[in-house]
Amino acid sequence: MGLIPDETISEIRARADIVSVIGQHVQLKRAGRNWKGLCPFHGEKSPSFNVSPDKGFFYCFGCHKKGDVFTFVMELQGKSFLEAAETLAAQCGVVIPETTHNPEVARARGERATMLAINKLATQFFVETLASPRGAAGRAYLDSRAIGGEQRAAFQLGFAPADWHGLADYLQAKRADLEAAVKVGLIARQPKAGGFYDRFRERLVCPIILPGNEVAGFSARLVADAPKDSPVGAKYINSPESPVYKKSRLLFGLAQARDAMRIKGRAVLVEGNFDVISMHQAGFTETVAPLGTALTPEQVELLRRQTNEVILFYDGDRAGRAATRAALSLMLAAEVPVRIAWRSRGDGVRLEGQDPDSLLRGGVDVGASLDHARDGLAHYAMLLWDEARDSASQRGAVLEDLARLVANIKNPNRLEVVASDLSTMLGVRPEAITRAAARAARAGSDAQRPPHSGPSESAGPAPVDPAPRPPQGPVPQHELDLLALVADHPTLLATPQANRAFSLLTDDRLRDMYSAARAGASLAVLAPDRLPPAAIKILLAGSYAQHPKPDAVLDAKVKELEVAAYKRKTIALERQLAQAKNIGDTEEIRRLVLEVMNTRKQVD
Numbered sequence: 146m147g148l149i150p151d152e153t154i155s156e157i158r159a160r161a162d163i164v165s166v167i168g169q170h171v172q173l174k175r176a177g178r179n180w181k182g183l184c185p186f187h188g189e190k191s192p193s194f195n196v197s198p199d200k201g202f203f204y205c206f207g208c209h210k211k212g213d214v215f216t217f218v219m220e221l222q223g224k225s226f227l228e229a230a231e232t233l234a235a236q237c238g239v240v241i242p243e244t245t246h247n248p249e250v251a252r253a254r255g256e257r258a259t260m261l262a263i264n265k266l267a268t269q270f271f272v273e274t275l276a277s278p279r280g281a282a283g284r285a286y287l288d289s290r291a292i293g294g295e296q297r298a299a300f301q302l303g304f305a306p307a308d309w310h311g312l313a314d315y316l317q318a319k320r321a322d323l324e325a326a327v328k329v330g331l332i333a334r335q336p337k338a339g340g341f342y343d344r345f346r347e348r349l350v351c352p353i354i355l356p357g358n359e360v361a362g363f364s365a366r367l368v369a370d371a372p373k374d375s376p377v378g379a380k381y382i383n384s385p386e387s388p389v390y391k392k393s394r395l396l397f398g399l400a401q402a403r404d405a406m407r408i409k410g411r412a413v414l415v416e417g418n419f420d421v422i423s424m425h426q427a428g429f430t431e432t433v434a435p436l437g438t439a440l441t442p443e444q445v446e447l448l449r450r451q452t453n454e455v456i457l458f459y460d461g462d463r464a465g466r467a468a469t470r471a472a473l474s475l476m477l478a479a480e481v482p483v484r485i486a487w488r489s490r491g492d493g494v495r496l497e498g499q500d501p502d503s504l505l506r507g508g509v510d511v512g513a514s515l516d517h518a519r520d521g522l523a524h525y526a527m528l529l530w531d532e533a534r535d536s537a538s539q540r541g542a543v544l545e546d547l548a549r550l551v552a553n554i555k556n557p558n559r560l561e562v563v564a565s566d567l568s569t570m571l572g573v574r575p576e577a578i579t580r581a582a583a584r585a586a587r588a589g590s591d592a593q594r595p596p597h598s599g600p601s602e603s604a605g606p607a608p609v610d611p612a613p614r615p616p617q618g619p620v621p622q623h624e625l626d627l628l629a630l631v632a633d634h635p636t637l638l639a640t641p642q643a644n645r646a647f648s649l650l651t652d653d654r655l656r657d658m659y660s661a662a663r664a665g666a667s668l669a670v671l672a673p674d675r676l677p678p679a680a681i682k683i684l685l686a687g688s689y690a691q692h693p694k695p696d697a698v699l700d701a702k703v704k705e706l707e708v709a710a711y712k713r714k715t716i717a718l719e720r721q722l723a724q725a726k727n728i729g730d731t732e733e734i735r736r737l738v739l740e741v742m743n744t745r746k747q748v749d
């Protein structure tokens with residue numbers, strides 16, 4: 146997607162009544178909550194084509210075609226997603242934003258199309274290589290993980306050969322735009338020798354496929370020990386952020402899982418790409434994963450649009466526990482129903498320490514764990530409570546931690562129900578929870594604070610971040626806007642203008658994030674720990690992602706911040722001046738009047 150803003154797509158989805166759109170082509174009759182008719186995709190005499198207006202979804206029991214209103218138009222009329230969206234927008238009176246007519250945006254769209262085409266070509270190269278003699282190491286790796294042909298094809302898995310020019314040569318032979326290939330991080334320039342070299346080498350390559358079969362980027366895993374001459378021996382290398390690859394807004398496996406998520410009404414969230422593939426192979430095709438980072442609010446939003454509830458099935462280790470808590474916190478705030486998968490064998494033996502892949506291979510009935518997954522907050526609460534069973538101080542700490550989670554719930558009725566459930570479960574008075582939650586809410590939402598370390602050294606969530614509590618209060622708009630700009634264009638952080646901008650930031654939270662971002666951290670990851678949700682939303686909205694001249698925007702922002710700084714100075718000076726007048730200190734009055742005038746001049 147991406148060519149049309151997500152909000153516009155949501156609006157089309159909301160306004161285009163699936164029953165009337167499909168009703169133009171199929172005679173539909175009401176059947177309970179749904180509508181039925183003769184399938185337009187296969188010849189039939191009795192109706193097995195169903196439309197659910199509640200879910201915004203159609204499904205044929207005869208030929209198994211299924212999808213939403215966009216898919217219907219795409220499939221029936223052979224349109225691309227964009228064309229289908231334009232058709233539907235026109236029908237239901239949604240205006241697709243003007244940006245189409247802006248030549249700069251048109252250029253950005255052209256660039257995006259070029260990048261997607263390069264990614265497609267590269268996928269083809271990696272898939273061909275995996276099947277060739279050069280792909281033996283990749284095939285051996287997949288064999289070792291028992292990943293079969295069906296999944297290899299569904300996920301378009303490929304292999305990047307060990308030689309340094311395989312892909313660069315291939316792209317060159319195809320007359321591809323090599324500059325664009327550099328921008329999407331597939332190849333890099335050779336500084337001295339000239340020419341290009343491959344960034345992914347001797348790695349199993351998983352493309353991140355968008356619904357509609359576009360390839361946004363790649364995640365590449367080492368299959369052997371790090372090559373000696375390689376400066377990047379990391380187990381995984383991922384595509385860098387680019388106009389087509391924004392990892393905070395993508396989920397691995399979404400294209401492959403989307404239909405199952407709709408049909409089953411749930412999404413299963415795991416941590417790793419290979420967990421996703423193993424889960425799909427085991428039949429849990431509603432499984433997706435964030436792309437090697439902490440879950441983001443955008444990803445939660447993405448899930449909400451596709452399905453009714455999310456089941457968390459993260460690794461059972463310490464990091465997995467911390468990630469589970471963070472995901473739980475985001476989902477509670479976004480009011481997405483969330484459950485946590487059980488990890489026990491039929492005989493009741495708990496298997497907390499394992500990841501989904503090893504549970505699947507260990508013969509655990511993962512289907513039952515998912516089906517019987519408990520409410521997320523209840524599960525998390527019981528887990529910590531059990532571990533703290535003998536210590537009053539640990540239980541106090543657990544209560545505080547839970548209260549911070551509960552404080553994410555904005556709806557007062559729901560908050561009351563949850564507090565009452567928790568109090569019954571833990572055997573404490575409901576007020577103990579509501580009061581702690583209110584305290585936590587006053588201190589800022591959960592998202593602003595690191596989780597408590599939990600009661601047990603071996604199994605608790607990740608250790609407490611030693612950083613002091615961030616200051617509270619609203620985030621200054623201009624400064625937040627500046628961070629939103631560099632979030633979309635991290636390369637700006639290396640410029641002198643960015644140094645100037647940093648010196649003008651007044652909000653400590655933003656200053657901290659800004660310097661962490663300059664040290665290479667992702668703002669998408671930092672934000673949930675430091676900012677209130679409304680600010681996170683602005684920061685990560687991607688408003689500048691397609692801006693053709695981000696450096697000019699940076700200049701303008703610096704100007705704005707300078708003006709704001711001068712204004713603050715003027716106000717302070719005027720206050721001092723008033724005091725000096727009160728006292729009658731003529732010398733001081735003269736000095737201050739001059740300074741006020743000088744400062745004013747700078748603002749104007």
Ligand SMILES: [Zn+2]
Pocket residue numbers: 184185186187194205206207208209210
């Ligand atoms: Zn059919």
